[in-house]
Amino acid sequence: MSASPAVEVAGAQQHGTADPALAGRLAAIVGERRVLVRQGELLAYSSDGLPGYVRQPSVAVFPGSRDEVIAVVRELARGNVRFVPRGAGTGLSGGALADGVVLLGLNRLTRIISIDADNALAVVEPGVVNVALSRAVSAHGLHYAPDPSSQAACTIGGNVAENAGGPHCLKYGVTLNHVVALTVVLPNGEVVQLGNAAGESEGYDLVGTFVGSEGCFGIALDVTVRLARIPQAIRTLLADFSSIDAAARAVSAIIASGILPAALEMMDAATIRAVEASIYAAGYPTDAAAVLLVELDGPAAGLDADVADVVRLSREAGARTVRVARDETERAKLWQGRKKAFGAMGRISSHLVVQDAVVPRTKLPAILARIHEISLRHRVTVCNVFHAGDGNLHPNIGYDANDPDESARVHAAMRDIMHACIDAGGTVSGEHGIGIDKLPWMDAIFSAESLGAMCSVRDVFDPERRANPGKVVPVHACREWHMAPAARSAGERT
Numbered sequence: 001m002s003a004s005p006a007v008e009v010a011g012a013q014q015h016g017t018a019d020p021a022l023a024g025r026l027a028a029i030v031g032e033r034r035v036l037v038r039q040g041e042l043l044a045y046s047s048d049g050l051p052g053y054v055r056q057p058s059v060a061v062f063p064g065s066r067d068e069v070i071a072v073v074r075e076l077a078r079g080n081v082r083f084v085p086r087g088a089g090t091g092l093s094g095g096a097l098a099d100g101v102v103l104l105g106l107n108r109l110t111r112i113i114s115i116d117a118d119n120a121l122a123v124v125e126p127g128v129v130n131v132a133l134s135r136a137v138s139a140h141g142l143h144y145a146p147d148p149s150s151q152a153a154c155t156i157g158g159n160v161a162e163n164a165g166g167p168h169c170l171k172y173g174v175t176l177n178h179v180v181a182l183t184v185v186l187p188n189g190e191v192v193q194l195g196n197a198a199g200e201s202e203g204y205d206l207v208g209t210f211v212g213s214e215g216c217f218g219i220a221l222d223v224t225v226r227l228a229r230i231p232q233a234i235r236t237l238l239a240d241f242s243s244i245d246a247a248a249r250a251v252s253a254i255i256a257s258g259i260l261p262a263a264l265e266m267m268d269a270a271t272i273r274a275v276e277a278s279i280y281a282a283g284y285p286t287d288a289a290a291v292l293l294v295e296l297d298g299p300a301a302g303l304d305a306d307v308a309d310v311v312r313l314s315r316e317a318g319a320r321t322v323r324v325a326r327d328e329t330e331r332a333k334l335w336q337g338r339k340k341a342f343g344a345m346g347r348i349s350s351h352l353v354v355q356d357a358v359v360p361r362t363k364l365p366a367i368l369a370r371i372h373e374i375s376l377r378h379r380v381t382v383c384n385v386f387h388a389g390d391g392n393l394h395p396n397i398g399y400d401a402n403d404p405d406e407s408a409r410v411h412a413a414m415r416d417i418m419h420a421c422i423d424a425g426g427t428v429s430g431e432h433g434i435g436i437d438k439l440p441w442m443d444a445i446f447s448a449e450s451l452g453a454m455c456s457v458r459d460v461f462d463p464e465r466r467a468n469p470g471k472v473v474p475v476h477a478c479r480e481w482h483m484a485p486a487a488r489s490a491g492e493r494t
């Protein structure tokens with residue numbers, strides 16, 4: 001740990017938010033350069049991947065080692081100070097925003113601690129960037145399967161906290177299916193081990209409890225992940241359709257056939273146009289109403305038969321053309337268009353609302369028609385790019401947040417879309433988490449009892465609610481739950 005230089009807090013003092021004594025104590029742990037208190041410096045940490053939300057931390061502290069993280073958390077515990085963990089800040093639900101509290105950045109903890117190729121396991125620090133792990137293990141014929149489209153930037157710690165998904169999670173499962181053990185520093189400074197490298201569950205599944213806890217249960221200090229073999233053969237297909245309905249029918253037909261693609265992604269016309277007008281242009285047909293990007297992988301034997309089936313099923317559903325990527329370059333280009341689609345949308349508007357909802361896969365045609373109707377009614381352009389294989393929608397709307405009329409229409413459209421997804425038997429997050437963005441919907445999808453149970457679980461990890469305060473469960477739900485224990489024990493329900 002570093003010595004104890006005084007920290008400059010003039011800019012923040014001006015706004016009355018930073019506690020200079022606390023900043024000084026944190027600087028004594030991590031070094032002066034790793035504690036930010038000036039408004040201008042903190043600005044970079046005031047948003048995540050959803051620029052519509054801006055919350056300024058009082059102090060941002062960036063430990064460089066596991067011991068420093070623990071020391072910082074213990075210092076915060078001593079002062080009863082609230083804090084928000086942050087990885088790369090690519091989250092899309094406002095989860096890493098610190099509203100006047102301490103922001104604790106994990107992005108300097110980038111060590112891959114060990115790789116056990118024989119057992120296909122790796123132990124990594126939380127700030128390791130997702131794609132860096134796959135690169136590091138590729139020489140062993142392995143990769144880390146969960147691949148959020150943000151994988152070039154997002155961290156494994158952030159993936160754990162959000163239980164991140166990605167295009168290839170249709171076949172390989174989401175983050176939860178790949179984490180076998182965690183070392184966690186609890187908000188009170190205690191360090192605990194959850195799970196074990198054998199991946200066996202002993203007693204309660206606390207790894208399963210922590211994964212997806214959105215920074216509210218403590219900080220992942222290291223993560224033991226399961227690695228997957230790089231498939232022997234991969235085929236990537238692009239099918240294009242003159243109607244969204246036909247593309248949605250093809251999705252259902254492919255899944256119903258028993259073939260499990262590694263990925264099954266859909267992009268609509270607005271998304272295709274945004275991608276093709278950008279540097280990520282992938283050669284998608286700009287006159288198509290929708291394209292499907294289908295990837296099949298596994299042993300080479302038999303794969304071409306599956307490819308032939310997917311081509312046939314797509315054509316039967318109405319595909320105009322289906323092409324198979326000829327080589328790795330073409331495949332990478334097709335994927336780049338998909339994975340950079342959000343970036344391509346960001347190019348054409350100053351603000352972007354990115355939504356994340358799930359509907360039963362069979363409801364896709366109906367919900368996409370409903371989204372279209374809502375977009376016309378509110379005069380907004382919705383770009384749909386999503387994990388069609390598991391019904392995980394991402395309706396996105398670009399707009400100018402400085403235009404009050406347009407902003408109001410965009411938010412009304414989003415509200416109607418979320419209601420439509422709930423009405424269709426779906427839910428409000430497939431992979432981006434609740435954060436602050438989805439808080440208003442929690443009462444609509446969970447009963448008071450279910451929200452109360454979440455509050456009680458949180459209390460086990462963080463009874464003082466200092467870690468990521470105000471996220472995931474609406475504050476009123478926890479307050480009401482804790483105010484009514486007598487009524488509950490009498491069998492009544494609040």
Ligand SMILES: Cc1cc2nc3c(=O)[nH]c(=O)nc-3n(C[C@H](O)[C@H](O)[C@H](O)COP(=O)(O)OP(=O)(O)OC[C@H]3O[C@@H](n4cnc5c(N)ncnc54)[C@H](O)[C@@H]3O)c2cc1C
Binds near residue numbers: 049147468
């Ligand atoms: C262009 C783009 C595409 C995306 N595509 C996908 C996608 O396909 N699938 C998907 O699931 N998501 C996607 N996302 C969302 C985002 O990248 C993921 O949620 C990712 O897991 C966030 O990682 P991060 O390191 O940026 O975390 P942050 O945004 O920094 O933090 C996210 C949450 O994790 C908590 N946290 C961070 N580190 C830790 C830690 N070590 N311990 C405890 N809590 C921690 C924070 O408090 C916060 O609540 C996308 C985002 C963008 C911008």
